Amino acid sequence: MFRLFRDLSLPYNVVQVRKMCVSAAGRPLVLQIWGSNTGVGKTVLSAGLLLSTKDPTLYLKPVQTGYPTSDDSAQINRYAPKVHTLTLHAYEHAVSPDLASSLERSQTVTDVALCSQTEQTISHFYASTEHKHTSRSLALIETAGGVLSPGPSGSLQADIYRPLRLPALLLGDANLGGISATLSAYEAMCLRGYSVPGIVMFAEGTGLLENESSIQKCVKPETVVFRAPELPPPDISLDDYFRDTQVKHFFKKLHDHLRYTEGERFNALSQMKEESQRIFWYPFTQHSQLGDITCIDSAHGEQFIIHKDGHKLQPMTDVIGSWWTNGVGHGDSETAKAIGSAAGRYGHVMFAEATFEPAFELAKRVLDGPGAGWASRAFYSDDGSTAVEVALKMAFRKRAMDSPARRHLPVRIVGLAGSYHGDTLGVMNCAADSDYNRLQTPWYQPLGFFFEPPCAAIRDGIWTVEMPDWLGAEHEIVLDGRDELFSMERSHKEYEDRIxxxxxxxxxxxxVDIGALVMEPVFLGGGGMKIVDPAFQRALVDACRKRGIPVIFDEIFTGLWRLGVESGSQLLGREPDIAAYGKLLTGGTVPLAITISTHNVFQAFAGCSKKEALLHGHSYTAHAIGCAAGVESLKRYDALKQAQGIDPNIQYWNEDTAREISTYNSVKSVTTIGTVLSVELGGKGGSGYAATGAYDVAQELKDEGIFARPLGNVIYMMCTPISHKAHCDMLLARLTKALQREGVKNVNTSDRS
Incomplete structure (x- = not known):
């Protein structure tokens, strides 16, 4: 392999790259050239565009095969000698890049590296002194082969370059059969979220096919199909072609259209951001305090690409998992394909007394996964709040059937103070008085008995369990570490007796009668990102079981690897009668929830009349699109089961760093569990959900390209279950700097009591 990528003098800077990779009238233009197949003339198209401007230009070929016989950079230099050209990776064999890399036994360049090198090259070009003050410079990145041709790693190019999401110019095939090839390439790009402002077709010699007319009828209105002047025969030089007046006029027209399209794109983003403040009623937002709106142009992996300051795009890392849903990464192509297939195969079909593949497969996977060993039935609903309401109906019926002498009594639940189960009226009543329900509706009644739980966290570098007053403990429990906290052997007699x-x-x-125990296993999400002492929850489950009280685990937030395990029951060593799952269920793509139960709970609804059945449902129950996304997401999580078999403790966050943060003056505690890290701040801003103590830190993080949303005085970060630890290390370093800039200093350890 010939490695033509040279070391660049500037350090890689994602934010700088994103700010430069923008296109609008009077601004630099970056385009990615794609082909519907190999050999359709991408390099000719690139040369024509590069010749259409007198401003500085860059031609970048990330991957070249058949080198040096085929050298697209050299061909560009021949027709446009003033263009800066660069090839990153070149292979001798004239085959697909993955095969060439294998045949030449070279070290395979990873997708991340190839994407990063591409960004870095563009950044270097625009940051150089020569181009610093140029507003109409042009950079083209030409792909190898077709849209779905593989890169060196074997991944498809459309997936490799998706994090960049550069404006795409697609070169179609004007020959017989080219309509299908071109539309297939176009739809593959659209499915992955690319913007395709134009498709170019070199005129076909006979003039009979007119592929461009057929294609224009099938693409989106914003995609314009251009007919370029016919290319000369292969044995004739292109010099005269590029000097032809008609050819020059065409490429100038194409260049102007692409600049205009990008300008309109940014104008639309600016207008949308401005008008959004007037038309939306945002959730969990006090509009009298509404600040700057984050305008998201696209998202991929764990990043948003946001529109900022008129004509700029820049990345922001999504550390709240888009409200705790992101499981497989934004814009995941495999999930998108699964959704597209289900939409095309089914659309939406009714579910009552019917079955179909996505709903069947997802239910089986949930029952065999988090429900393994105890659950036998799966009930679909729309979201987490309704999934818990369904669980309540199930539990209450089971309790009534088991305790007929108490059916006449008003029904209450047992829960935990600080719990959050959703925003529908039924589950609001299953939570203690708080900012989430107190002023929201006159119908709110705390219809439960809520135990204030003992919670564990790292305080001043030490894992401790803070004991509430009602337990009568005179001091907190000091632990040797995380392993002791989650030891199944650890118990506390005071818990058992008091409960x-x-x-x-x-x-x-x-x-009154107690119809159910409803709790989030191990971890309170909306209640402040707190770990509940597992020994306490074990004692609570055991006590309810002895009294015939059904146990509901609300795993909407905690389930499906959010806590580093498939289910919170694995950390407790206890199984529920009913459990609800959502959020990560579809990997963060579409709303869907599922409630699973034991056979005994299901049998509580058996009877001769339909009136005795569970009369609950939604128009979109078990919708095929959501179920297909769920199946794909659970497939992606399967690798975590294998990893857990090797190492039961899947670690994302560096606990030594977490311990160090816990010693900062204004930090009350730090919590790390699974994909979540949270820091509770003290000292200002009041208390509860409406507290403002973490606002400044969140703003510092946003300034550093990290999208954080405080939870009262808690600032938290969240990765996906399939994130790499290096990603978490980067986030933790940024958080540490933000805390330090906000004046949070280290405690002098010699002064600790």
Missing amino acids: SRSLDEILGKDE
């Missing part, structure tokens, strides 16, 4: 006495007192009065 049992409380339950017996409630039930003994015969004034």
Whole structure:
């Protein structure tokens, strides 16, 4: 392999690259040239565009095969000698890049490296002194082969370059059969979220096919199909072609269209951002305090690409998982294909007394996964809140059937203070008085008995369990570390005694019945990102079981690897009667939830009349698109099971760094579990969800390209279950700097009591 990529003097800077990779009238233009197949003339198209401007230009060929016989950079230099050209990776064999890399036994360039090198090259070009003050310079990145041709790693090019999402110019095939090839390439790009402002077709010699007319009828209105002047025969030089007035006029027209299209794109983003403040009623937002709106142009992996300052795009790392849903990465092509296939195969079909493949396969996977060993039935609903409401109906019926003498009593639940189960009216009543429900509706009633739980965190570098007053403990529990916290052997007799006495007192009065225990296993999400002592929750489950109270695990947030395990029950060593799953269920693509239960719970609804059945459902119950996304997501999580078999503790966040942060003056505690890291700040801004103590740190992170949203005085970060630890290390370093800039200094360890 010939490695033509040279070391660049400037350090790689993603934000700088994104700010430069913009296109608008009077601004630099970056385009990626794609082909519907190999041999359709991409390099000729590139040369024509590069010759259409007198401003500085760059031609970049990330991957070249058949070198040096085929050398597209050299061909560009022949017709446009003033163009800066660069080839990053060249292979001798004139075959697909993955095969060439294998035949030449070279070290395979990774997708991430190839994408990063491409960005870095563009950044270097625009940052150089020669181009610093140029507004109409042009950079072209020409791909190898067709849209779905593989790169050196074997991944498809359309997937490799997707994080860049550069404006795409597609060169179609004007020959017989070219309509199908061109539209297939176009639809493959659209499915992956690319913008394709133009398709170019070199005129076909006979003039009979007119592929461009047929293609224009099938593409989106914003995609314009251009007919370029016919190319000369292969044995005739292109010099005269590029000197032809008609050819020059065509490429000038194409160049102007592409600049105009990009200008319109940014104008639309600016207008959308401005008008959004007038038309939206945002969730969880006080509009009298509405600040700058984040305008998201696209998203990929764990990043947003946001529009900023008129004609700039820049990345922001999404550390809240888009409200805790991102499981397989934004814009995942495999999930998009699964969704597209389901949409094309089914659209939406009704589910009552019917079955179809995506719904069947997803239910089987959930029952065999988090429900393995205890669950036998799966009930679909629309979102997490309704999934928990379904669970309540199931539990209450089961309790009524098991305790007929208590059916006449008002029903309450047992829960934890600080729990959050959603925003529908039923589950709001299953949470203790808080900012989420107190002023929201006059119908709110705390219809439960809520235990304030003992919570674990790292405080001043030490894992401790903070004990609430009602347990009568005079001091907190100091632990040797995380392993002791989650040890199945650890118990606390005070937990068992106090819980049992409380339950017996409630039930003994015969004034109310307890229909269910409803809790988030191990971790409170909306309640402040807190770890509940697993020993306490084990004692609570055991006490309820002894009294015939059904157990519901609300795993909408905690389930499906959010906590580093498939289900929170693995950390507790206890299984529920009913559990609800959502959010990560579809990997962060479409709303869907599922409630699973034991056979005994299902049997509580058996009877001779339909009135005895579970009369609950939604128009889009088990919709095929959501189920297909769920199947694909659970397939992606399967690798985590294999990793867990090797190492039971999947670690994302560096605990030594977390311990160090916990010693900072204004930090009350730090929590790390699975994909979540949270820092509780103190000292200002009040308390609860409406507190503002973490706002400044969140703003610091946004200034550093990290999209964070505080939860009261808690600033938290979240990765996906398939994230790499190096990504978390980078985020943790940024968080540390943000805390330090906000004046949070290290505690002098000698002063600790």
